[in-house]
Structures are given as structure tokens and as C-alpha cells.
Amino acid sequence: MKLQEYRSKAILERHGVPLLAGITATTPDGARDAAQTIGGAVVVKAQVLVGGRGKAGGVKLAATPDEAAERAGEIIGLDIKGTTVKTVLVAPAADIAHEYYLGLILDRATKAITVIASAEGGVEIEETAKTNPEAILRLPLHPLIGLQEHETRRIGFFLGIPAELRREFAKVMRGLYAAFVESDADLAEINPLVVTDDGRLLALDAKIVLDDSALPRHPDLEEMRDLNEEEPSEIAAREAGISFIKLDGSIGCMVNGAGLAMTTMDLVKLAGGEPANFLDIGGGAKQDKVTAAFRIILDDPNVKAILINIFGGITRGDEVARGIVEARAALTRDVPMVVRIVGTNSEEAKPILAEANLITADSLDDAAAKAVAAVRGAA
Amino acid sequence: MSILVNADTRLLVQGITGREGEFHSTAMLEYGTNIVAGVTPGKGGQTAINGRVPVYDTVAEAVEQTGANATCIFVPAAFAPDAMLEAADANVPLVICITEGVPALDMLRVYHVLKQKGVRLIGPNCPGLTTVDEAKVGIIPGDIHARGPVGLVSRSGTLTYEVVQAMTDAGLGQTTCVGIGGDPIIGTNFIDVLDLFNQDDETEAIVMIGEIGGEEEEKAAAFCAREVRKPMAAFIAGRTAPPGRRMGHAGAIISTGGGGTAESKRQALEAAGIRVADSPSHIPQLLRDAGVR
Numbered sequence: 001m002k003l004q005e006y007r008s009k010a011i012l013e014r015h016g017v018p019l020l021a022g023i024t025a026t027t028p029d030g031a032r033d034a035a036q037t038i039g040g041a042v043v044v045k046a047q048v049l050v051g052g053r054g055k056a057g058g059v060k061l062a063a064t065p066d067e068a069a070e071r072a073g074e075i076i077g078l079d080i081k082g083t084t085v086k087t088v089l090v091a092p093a094a095d096i097a098h099e100y101y102l103g104l105i106l107d108r109a110t111k112a113i114t115v116i117a118s119a120e121g122g123v124e125i126e127e128t129a130k131t132n133p134e135a136i137l138r139l140p141l142h143p144l145i146g147l148q149e150h151e152t153r154r155i156g157f158f159l160g161i162p163a164e165l166r167r168e169f170a171k172v173m174r175g176l177y178a179a180f181v182e183s184d185a186d187l188a189e190i191n192p193l194v195v196t197d198d199g200r201l202l203a204l205d206a207k208i209v210l211d212d213s214a215l216p217r218h219p220d221l222e223e224m225r226d227l228n229e230e231e232p233s234e235i236a237a238r239e240a241g242i243s244f245i246k247l248d249g250s251i252g253c254m255v256n257g258a259g260l261a262m263t264t265m266d267l268v269k270l271a272g273g274e275p276a277n278f279l280d281i282g283g284g285a286k287q288d289k290v291t292a293a294f295r296i297i298l299d300d301p302n303v304k305a306i307l308i309n310i311f312g313g314i315t316r317g318d319e320v321a322r323g324i325v326e327a328r329a330a331l332t333r334d335v336p337m338v339v340r341i342v343g344t345n346s347e348e349a350k351p352i353l354a355e356a357n358l359i360t361a362d363s364l365d366d367a368a369a370k371a372v373a374a375v376r377g378a379a
Numbered sequence: 380m381s382i383l384v385n386a387d388t389r390l391l392v393q394g395i396t397g398r399e400g401e402f403h404s405t406a407m408l409e410y411g412t413n414i415v416a417g418v419t420p421g422k423g424g425q426t427a428i429n430g431r432v433p434v435y436d437t438v439a440e441a442v443e444q445t446g447a448n449a450t451c452i453f454v455p456a457a458f459a460p461d462a463m464l465e466a467a468d469a470n471v472p473l474v475i476c477i478t479e480g481v482p483a484l485d486m487l488r489v490y491h492v493l494k495q496k497g498v499r500l501i502g503p504n505c506p507g508l509t510t511v512d513e514a515k516v517g518i519i520p521g522d523i524h525a526r527g528p529v530g531l532v533s534r535s536g537t538l539t540y541e542v543v544q545a546m547t548d549a550g551l552g553q554t555t556c557v558g559i560g561g562d563p564i565i566g567t568n569f570i571d572v573l574d575l576f577n578q579d580d581e582t583e584a585i586v587m588i589g590e591i592g593g594e595e596e597e598k599a600a601a602f603c604a605r606e607v608r609k610p611m612a613a614f615i616a617g618r619t620a621p622p623g624r625r626m627g628h629a630g631a632i633i634s635t636g637g638g639g640t641a642e643s644k645r646q647a648l649e650a651a652g653i654r655v656a657d658s659p660s661h662i663p664q665l666l667r668d669a670g671v672r
Contacts, residue, residue: 106483108563108593108630111490143491184484213456213629214482243627247619258561258627259535259590262616266641267658269619278620280627311537311544342544343520364541365658 001210002049006089007224008206011183012190017175018168019203022091031072034090035065041093044071045205046078046085049229051124056080061093086228094204095197100159101125102172103189104180106211112140113180117155121192147177161201168201183221184214233296240292242281249274251371252297252306252335254290256281264309267364273372276303281310287323291330298333305336305374307367312343321349325356336374340367381510381555382530382575382582383473383501384449388514389415391447391471393454393462395427395434399477400453403518404428407451410521412514416441438469449473451507451516456480459503463489467498474566475516476502483629486564493566500566504629506536506558519543519556527552528671530576532569533588534561534595534628538616542588542659549663551671554582561590561628569599577607584610584671586662587653589644591617592631596644604651610669611653612662615641 003011006024013021023034024047035042046058053059058080062068068090078085099121107114117137120128128135137158141147152173153166161169172193180188187209194204215222227235237244243258247265251273255261258280265275277297281289297303310320320341328337340361341349353360359374361367384390390407394400395417405428408414416435417427423436435441438450450466452459452475459478466474474493481503493500501508507517511526523540525547533539539558546553557572559565569587576582585607589596596615603611618641620626622633633639645655654665 106487106563111487111564113484113487143487181484184482186483211483211629212625213480214484216457217482245621245624245626247621255537257535257537258631259533259538259588259616260541262590262620262626262631263538263541263614263659265619266616270657275619278624278626311540342541344522363660365660 001212001215001225003208003210003224004047004049004087004226005045005205005207006047008188008208009203011179011208012175012203012206015175015179015182017172017179017190017203018201019206020092020094022089024087024089025072026076026087028069028073028076031088031090032065032069035062035068038090038092042068042090043093044068044075045089045091046075046080047087047089048080048083048085049226050081050083053080058085083229094194094202096192096194097197098195099192100194101128101189101191102176102193103187103191104176104185105187106185107140110140112143115139115141115151115155117159119159121194125189125191146181147173162195164199165195165201172201172203179208183208184211184218185209186211233299236292237279237296240289240296242279242289242293242296244296245278246300247275247277248302249276250302250304250375252276252300252303254279254281254293254297254306254308256283256310260309260311264307264364264368267368268307268371271365271368271372273368273375276300287327290323291327294327294331298331298335303335305338305371307371308337308339309364309367310341310343312341312346317341317343317346317349318352321352324358325352328356336377338367338370338374340364380579380581381513382572382579383508383555383557384510384514384516386413386513388449388516389413389445389447390514390516391416391418391438391441391445391450392432393418393438393450393452393466395419395432395453396422397453401427403453404432406521407515410515411512412516415445415447438465438471442469442471447471449475449516452476452478454478456482460485460489463500464492467493467496470496472498474498474500475505475507476500477505477507477517478502479504481562483562483564486562490564490566501557502560502565504562505560505565506539508555508557510555511553517558519558523547524556525552528554528581528583529586529666530554530579530582530584531556531586531588532572532576533558534590534630535588535616538588538659542586542614542662545660546586546663551663551666554579561630563593563630569595570602573599573602573607577609582609584666584669586666587611587613589613589615590628590631591615591620591626591633591641592628592639594639597647600647600651600653603653610666610671612656612665612669613648613653614656614659614662615644615648617641
């Protein structure tokens, strides 16, 4: 789960990272009040989870409170890569003398929390990795003892942190590490970390991505979820315990298992169709989940057919078939459905499905072809 | 021969009295797996699965009493890291963790502790493994297999069953099928299993099922080019997956920088001389083309 800048900063501040937190606002008046409270020049920043907000006009300077209100009026409601800006962060402006990149990631290759540092701050680290890979330090931390002082010193020297700010840098590094570990992050980055003209070290922008698997033990962080930036159908799916990602095609997919769900999408494409979604219904294909999955898929008006692919294994195929038929009977919208069930009693499943006018398929390739044909027939 | 588990495996099940543990232990026993013990703290002295399996309070006690040499973990995600550490502490040499949703930072610590102890971990978030007609450990359906010359390794669950079924239907049996799990931090990776298959006399050909995310398939491809002379076929799921989104599995994500795509994995495998199927159903033919009988 990605956190907004202001939320990420709140977590870092709690762990002692020096920064200018600022105040959030959802209206121009609110932004004026915030600028008034802060005093002096401010920067007004769109709070969106997508990247590239600066280029999209989502970050603007303001010298006075009235100007802050004006800038906020321009930014709120702005569409940035499909996300409408609802909230801005009004923060004190800083005169930047130098920018750095400082991040921690959970690196799957080294199986360690790994420091990523670069003296080329303010640009995306992926960009630096392409253009100037030598400018990046990657330092895996010991998984059992964590960040050590000598490592912090080494990172500071690599970045060229001014001598008088080294103690302050240690605070940044310790705070970033503590924030990462204590909130179970996948990624925590400060970009840029800056030295200001008046010699302060500050985190000007921050991003934290949390490990979804660890969220159950962080109810306080779960509350930081930004529902504004999620598809309503994806929110409904999460509440139903279904793994779902909306796409742009016309063939809805309902599958058990993530790998098989991706494969089903791939085969729809290979057969000449476009998948409307990724959907993993989980083990067992229980009826309440099938019902919820139907609703979520059919909520998308682009969906012209549904492909249901259940590899039952030890789940009984005839039970799954009955569940599908019953769930479908309760739907308000109907589209052609192709069902492929493998597993115990899958032969017994076929007459049940056929009787309910569902298209049956023996193989996944066959199911994908039939779903594509159904969409073409409907068009 | 085969790899990792066989008829001599003496299996312990942690969480045997839970709903999942009981259900799948029953299926494992039916398959012929030698389950010698179960562990559920507080239920020591009882039996599970209709009196067929003695239950102990601790792994150490179960190992001492029964000589268990492998464990299969079905406990909920919040307790799974502790269960893996308990198994390692009792010197169980092979730990298979089925549990999904284990926090990554917990896995980091567990991974390194188990590695230091020389314990082999498979998973978490995996379907387990089956050595055909000898031992089924985990949740892979038993009836999809037939014994034969092909070893299979996969990051997925039901997709693995799909491929196994296709091979069995085509008359291509398997030695061992291993699901290594879909999480970012897993105990055993592709290369570990490919190396075992490569050294196994009975395994004549190898099938590898990958998916988007990370670079393990690319590394495996390089390993195969260097070490493996047995015929291989592969499938990579997620060609239509959008970047930056986690496709169900915690580890299945194309980075926003463009790394970990199905295409890059396919290219790496093909560069290593491994044919990559467009559909799981094409795997048997690719194996036949490579000379597998």
C-alpha cells in the first residue's frame, strides 16, 4: 500500500527525521489559512500517489497566503494521470543548496533491507540508474542486526554530506531505518533530501510503500489508505477478500489462483481478446465469493463476456458449478459466460452448467477462444 | 530417484488440527505420505485424522518421539514465522511452509536463521511438492500426477496443477513437482531446484513455470545455459499484467522502471536455449520436440 507524501512525512517525523511537515488543505481557503499559519513563502503540492506530479503542474510556489490560495485552486481538481487531486500539502519553501536521494528497499535478490543512496537527488532513482549508475550506492544491511553506525558514516561520506551536518545525517538515516522496520515497509524514500542555503538538512519529499501482508498488525497504518485513489471495484474486491485489478478489456475473468489468473488473461489476449481484469477468487471457490466476484466484474460496463476458470483440484467441480449457476441467477445484468472447471467431478459439472445456458469448455485454450467468440457475437 | 521428498520422508505437520491442516493431512495420508506426527501447542497427547497421527505440543518433542525429518506448516500467517523457527530449532532439515501472507520482514529474519542452520526451506506461500507415487507434501492434488521422467518447478499453485495435468494427459509423467512460492522472500529458488533436478538421475527433462516480478527466472536461465544439459521447457505467466501492480502474489509485480516483465524473462530463457510455451497446454509438445519420450 502506497502512502501519500504527507502521511509518509508524518511517519518519518515521528522517527526523528528533520523535515518541514506542512499542513494539508482540500480547498483554496484552507490553503490560504495554512500558508498564513506557516508564514513566508510556501510550496503547494498535489497529494497523489502517481509519479510525475511536478511535470503535470501539481507543485507550485507561492509567496503570500493569497497566492497560495490561488495556486491551490489551480491544483485541486487537476487530473494527474487519471487521478483527480483532492488534497494539497502546503509546506514552507526551502532554498536548496544541494539535493540527495536516500531510500531503503526490501531487496528480494540479496534478501536484505538495502540502502540506495545517490548525490543526484530530485530525479527518479530509476533515471539515475540508467544514466549514471556509478552515482548510486547500494548497501545491503545485515538482516539480523540492522543498520550500524559505520554504515551510516559510509553513506554520509559517499553522498558528500557537509562535515557539520554529519550528526544530523545520522538522525535522518536512523529515523528512516526505524520508520521502515517499524511500519513494515517495502520501500521508504526521501527524494530529495536537501541541504538548504542556511545549512539545514531536511527531507523535502517522502514516499513510503507498506508491505500488504503486514498491514493486519498495523491498524493505524491501514487507516492511512487513500480510497480516493483506488478503483471503487478494487475497494469492493478487497472487502470481499478477492484479489482484483481492473483493466480495459471486454472479457471478465474469474479464476482461482494468481498464476492461473494471469495465465487466463494471457490466453484471452493470445486468442485475440482483451482481458477486463485480473481476479483471483482464492481457494475453494466458495459461493459468497463467486457472487461477489460476479458483481465486481459486471460493474464494469465494458465487460461483454465472462470467462470462469476454476482448477478445483480437491474441490468438487459439481459443487462449484452449482455455486456459479446460483450466483448468476441473482445477478441483475447478464453476459455470455464460458465456464471451465477441472478437478474431481468435473464431468458431473458439465450438465449442470449446460442446463443453465452456460458455455462449457474442456481446456483453457478452448475457454479463451469461446470467450472471444462470445464477445464478437455480442458486438 | 527424485528430489527433496520420497517414500522415506517422515513428515510432521505443524497446525495439523486446524481446518486446512486437517483437510490436507487427510489428503496426504490418502496419497501414501508417511505422516508420523502433528504439532499443535496445547493438544499434545491427542491424536489427529481419526486417530492415525499422534499430536505433540512442540516440534522438538515430535522429532524426538517419531524421528520426523520434514515438516509441513499450515499455521496462520501471524504464527508461521515462529513455526518455521521452531522447526529449525528442532533441527528438522526440510521445512515446507504453505501459509500465505507472511510479512516480508519476518521472512527476512527467518530466511537467514534457517540458512545459517543449514535447514532447507520451501515457500512460504507455496503449494508444496510431490514426488509422484511416494510422497505428497502440501496441497497439490494427488490425482493429477503420473510417474515419469520430468521434473517441474514453479512459482505458482493452480497454474502448476494446470501444467502437471496437461503433461499427465499427454502421457508425460513426473519425478518431483515443486512449488517454490509466490512471495518476494522465499527459502528455495529456481536455481536450487534446477540444480537438484540436474543431478537427479531419474529426471530426464525439466519444466519451469515462472511469472512476472523479480529476476529469478533470468538468473535461472543463466544457470541453465551454464549447467543444465537436460531438455527443458518453460512458461511465464503475466504477459498482459500492467506494470506497478501486484498480481495476487506478493512477488508478482513488474517494477515501474520496467524490470521483471514476462517478455524479459522469455528472452532470457530463449537465449539460454529453453523453449517458452505460449500456453500451458503447449508444454508437452515442447518436451516431445526436445526428445522427451
